[in-house]
Amino acid sequence: MKALPIIAAGLAALAASLAQAQYPDRPIKLIVPWAAGGDTDVIYRTFAPLMQKALGGTIVVANVGGASGTKGAKEAQSSPPDGYTIFAVHDSIHSTYYTGVADVNYTDFEPICLVSSTPSIVTASPKTPWTDMKSLLADAKARPGQITVGATLGSTSHFFPAMVEQAAGIKFKYVSYEGTAPRMNALLGGHIDLAESNLTQKGKADAGQLKFLAIASDKRLPEVPNVPTLKELGIDVEYAVNRGLLAPKGTPRAALDKLRAACAAGARDAGFPEAMKKHGTLVRYLDPAAYTAFLQRNDKENKDLAKELGMLKR
Amino acid sequence: MFELLGAGLADIVQLKYLTALLTGCLIGVVGGALPGITITMTVIVVLPFTFGLEPLQGLATMIGVYVGGETGGLITSCLLGIPGKPSAVATTFDGFPMARKGEPGRALWLGIWASIFGGLLGAVFLVATTGPLAAIALAFGPWEYFSLFLLALSMVAGLVESSLAKGLVSGALGCVVTILGNDPVLGQERLTLGIPFLSGGIPFLPVLIGVFAFAQIMQDVERMGGAAKALEAVDRGVNLAVSHLKVILEILSRPFLLLWSTFIGLAIGVLPAIGGSAANMLAYDQAKKFSRHPERFGTGTPEGIIASESSNNANVAGSLVTIMAFGIPGDAVTAVMLGALTVHGIQSGPLFISQHATLAYGMFAAYIVAHGLVLLLLLPGVRWMLRIVTIPKSMLFPVVLVLCTIGAYALNNTMDNVYVLLVFGVFGYAMVKFRFPLAPFILGVILGDQIEINLIRAIMTDPNPWLFLTRPISGGLIAASVASLAFSIWQHYRHRARVAEADADF
Amino acid sequence: MRRDAIAGLAVAAASLFLFWLTLGLEKSALVPVGPGFYPRIVLGVTIALSLWLVISGLWTKQDKAPKKERLNYALVALQFGIFGLYVGALPFLGFRLATALYTAAANATLDPPRGARGWGRVLLLAVLTAFLSHLVFERYLQVLLPRGSWTGF
Structure with a gap:
């Protein structure tokens, strides 16, 4: 039995030398910390093949959902930093860290690049009387703490309405609806009044099943020219869910460089913006240096926000 | 609706879906025919393969397994007197005597054709009611869902086993599993018992796989000695020739029996988590009660075969209605389907049929087409099935458990789920040994989180607890669950002397 | 009871x-x-x-006299044990190696092989199960299986 570890070590060394010879020589696991079919999953299932082309290896999307996206984050953090595990991140990593849901933060990873940005939209149930953002605000001022908002508590869909709350000086009542799909069901059935959504729900808005009240981008989007921005309405909130790729800290330089180059090539692929449009998402590429700065700024903003909302646990 | 169904049929006959469906049917027929391999286990084995497929491909495969399994189970029931699965038990009562009286072909094909008719009648119900029921379900707020889940649990706990207390404890234990590790509302850790992998909570699929696979396999292992005996030699020369027209007429000349058995199958299927094993016994029992010649039952009467087989295939349609309209699994097989949907990111529930119309009608179409495919497989293949049942279990079981392991691992790509599989494998076997029913436990594991989430949502929306009773649908559902508990208490008193403890099936 | x-x-x-x-x-x-x-x-x-x-x-005072049936609990315990070892070994040995060992062990204990033919059956089943399932899942179904941290295989 003593021979086994030795043989194993030998095999491992052999495998390691092979791996160094030609990275990637086996499929790379891209951990998406959310269920399949969600926005993040859909975006990366579109992006992975484009990145693959430049990388010359296979990327397999592995959904590790659960616990507000922190289960996958933990899994990615504890994976061997060999370049064969990468992590699909979005802004919730900061908020779940500061609200104390998880111990994983972006500093446990090496940035690869930022891929996309999805502006948030204030969305109302068709059973509500509001015709636009103004009537919502008036109603909210008249009935503080009575308008129900569905949200994944402590995550982006909670932070966004909370920012609107602060900027407009109103008060909502939050009800836990984790995930976009259950939130949209509840909006349709009139079980909640408001929720954050994005352009992926445009079809339902066009069919009158949902009402888009205002968008949190800096200017109106051509897809929904009739939806005003919050800024136009005097609410100084700009919010989007930003998605990027990270690798576990300690990933070899050579592998990182290859991944970064492939990510850049994938994001610049001519077909990518068109494909993303279908998912209500804008392509937003940032190189590793710019992405690092972005993460730092985002992290600070989230910390401040958590503090202002009374949710800061660290 | 008909255009959509037409489009669904046009989808499903495309090569990539048809291949998936046909493969599913074939695996189902084989799995159903193998004694000791239930349909639940077959569908568990198929699960990991569906991860890499398109959603409709994966679900078509599973539907194929389901339909094929319900039909395949009757082969061994009729010809060997061994039910291939619990939902074919009643088929042996008359199928085997008929075969021994020198009419094996008639027994077999009566069963097969009755399955097909029952299944297709079920399809009408499936297509017609799923949409309207889903529309009703959309009006369900958190209060209604909470009460509905409560009703499901109390019904299952009361109906499946002779001891109500055990059924209820079993269901409660299922809910206890879901409170461990992680609070589903905020994702905060709770009750992790210091075990790191518990911090994300326990997902239901590895629990289900572990409980069912090990409970079933280890019960067989118990009976295997040092020298495991293979199934006694099968007479492969048996003459199965029969006039199909005559058999079909024999079934259609009993329209009331066919319709009533189908109805029982559907009703049992729609009720959550009861499953085909109850359906075929109940239908058989009813057929006997309504028959002019009840004394002929058990001696090889065609009525017995028709009742049993039409009801267990209709049961499949009923289960599909529940899962597609409400997102609640009607039995373990649909619970695995629910898992497959979740893996593909599809939320089953009231919006399923409108948001994923192509997929939903594709599933309907798959269900209908599967019956034809099963028939095509069985016409030349029945004799071949007899050969397959002689595959030794000593080879089958390790392979099945390896596939269960892959299924658990691939679900979230972590070893954690494999550990869950092992722990609950042991736990499930222990439950069987203490004669606890498995069905309420699994339903508890599946619904526990949902019950909590809806309870918290209701409280967050409006803190008034009386809303659970004063909202009409919710109040009605609560009243129904109280009534169902009262009914099972009454029934248990009445039957106490008579009812022997049934083996845990499902 | x-x-x-x-x-x-x-x-x-x-x-x-x-x-x-x-x-x-x-x-x-x-x-x-x-x-x-x-x-x-x-x-x-x-x-x-x-x-x-x-x-x-x-x-309820009395258990119904249970049917006397000799059940092979030792074999059940053994099977659970072997499966437990398999699960424990998976992350270290990797899927292919661990599965081959497990399948061989489980098959050989469920139906002890006699003679070269019997061992041939055990070996064939083990190798086929491990490598065929790995091939199908990783190559065709895009399902990644555990890799061994000792073996990298």
Whole structure:
């Protein structure tokens, strides 16, 4: 039995030398910390093949959902930093860290690049009387703490309405609806009044099943020219869910460089913006240096926000 | 609706879906025919393969397994007197005597054709009611869902086993599993018992796989000695020739029996988590009660075969209605389907049929087409099935458990789920040994989180607890669950002397 | 039945312990009832039901004389043991190696091979199961299987 570890070590060394010879020589696991079919999953299932082309290896999307996206984050953090595990991140990593849901933060990873940005939209149930953002605000001022908002508590869909709350000086009542799909069901059935959504729900808005009240981008989007921005309405909130790729800290330089180059090539692929449009998402590429700065700024903003909302646990 | 169904049929006959469906049917027929391999286990084995497929491909495969399994189970029931699965038990009562009286072909094909008719009648119900029921379900707020889940649990706990207390404890234990590790509302850790992998909570699929696979396999292992005996030699020369027209007429000349058995199958299927094993016994029992010649039952009467087989295939349609309209699994097989949907990111529930119309009608179409495919497989293949049942279990079981392991691992790509599989494998076997029913436990594991989430949502929306009773649908559902508990208490008193403890099936 | 009473007691004790643990849970700022609310309800109900089971188990005096059937519990324990080792070894040996070893061990213990033919069967089954399933899942179904941290294989 003593021979086994030795043989194993030998095999491992052999495998390691092979791996160094030609990275990637086996499929790379891209951990998406959310269920399949969600926005993040859909975006990366579109992006992975484009990145693959430049990388010359296979990327397999592995959904590790659960616990507000922190289960996958933990899994990615504890994976061997060999370049064969990468992590699909979005802004919730900061908020779940500061609200104390998880111990994983972006500093446990090496940035690869930022891929996309999805502006948030204030969305109302068709059973509500509001015709636009103004009537919502008036109603909210008249009935503080009575308008129900569905949200994944402590995550982006909670932070966004909370920012609107602060900027407009109103008060909502939050009800836990984790995930976009259950939130949209509840909006349709009139079980909640408001929720954050994005352009992926445009079809339902066009069919009158949902009402888009205002968008949190800096200017109106051509897809929904009739939806005003919050800024136009005097609410100084700009919010989007930003998605990027990270690798576990300690990933070899050579592998990182290859991944970064492939990510850049994938994001610049001519077909990518068109494909993303279908998912209500804008392509937003940032190189590793710019992405690092972005993460730092985002992290600070989230910390401040958590503090202002009374949710800061660290 | 008909255009959509037409489009669904046009989808499903495309090569990539048809291949998936046909493969599913074939695996189902084989799995159903193998004694000791239930349909639940077959569908568990198929699960990991569906991860890499398109959603409709994966679900078509599973539907194929389901339909094929319900039909395949009757082969061994009729010809060997061994039910291939619990939902074919009643088929042996008359199928085997008929075969021994020198009419094996008639027994077999009566069963097969009755399955097909029952299944297709079920399809009408499936297509017609799923949409309207889903529309009703959309009006369900958190209060209604909470009460509905409560009703499901109390019904299952009361109906499946002779001891109500055990059924209820079993269901409660299922809910206890879901409170461990992680609070589903905020994702905060709770009750992790210091075990790191518990911090994300326990997902239901590895629990289900572990409980069912090990409970079933280890019960067989118990009976295997040092020298495991293979199934006694099968007479492969048996003459199965029969006039199909005559058999079909024999079934259609009993329209009331066919319709009533189908109805029982559907009703049992729609009720959550009861499953085909109850359906075929109940239908058989009813057929006997309504028959002019009840004394002929058990001696090889065609009525017995028709009742049993039409009801267990209709049961499949009923289960599909529940899962597609409400997102609640009607039995373990649909619970695995629910898992497959979740893996593909599809939320089953009231919006399923409108948001994923192509997929939903594709599933309907798959269900209908599967019956034809099963028939095509069985016409030349029945004799071949007899050969397959002689595959030794000593080879089958390790392979099945390896596939269960892959299924658990691939679900979230972590070893954690494999550990869950092992722990609950042991736990499930222990439950069987203490004669606890498995069905309420699994339903508890599946619904526990949902019950909590809806309870918290209701409280967050409006803190008034009386809303659970004063909202009409919710109040009605609560009243129904109280009534169902009262009914099972009454029934248990009445039957106490008579009812022997049934083996845990499902 | 005595067995029911024992099972009921075990469930009640475990639930009581968990109930005690829920008392230490903090209330959260965002949810009015906190993470311990539902667990306490579930555990309370479980305790009540299992006590009912204990009482009804003691009330019903006699087990029906169980059918005398010799069951091979040693084999069951062995199979659980082998599977446990398999699960334990998976992350270290990797899927292919561990699966081949497991399949061989399980098959050989369920049906002890006699002669070269028997061992040939065990070997063939093990190699086929491990490598065929790996090939199908990783190559064609895009399902990644565990890799060994000792073997990298």
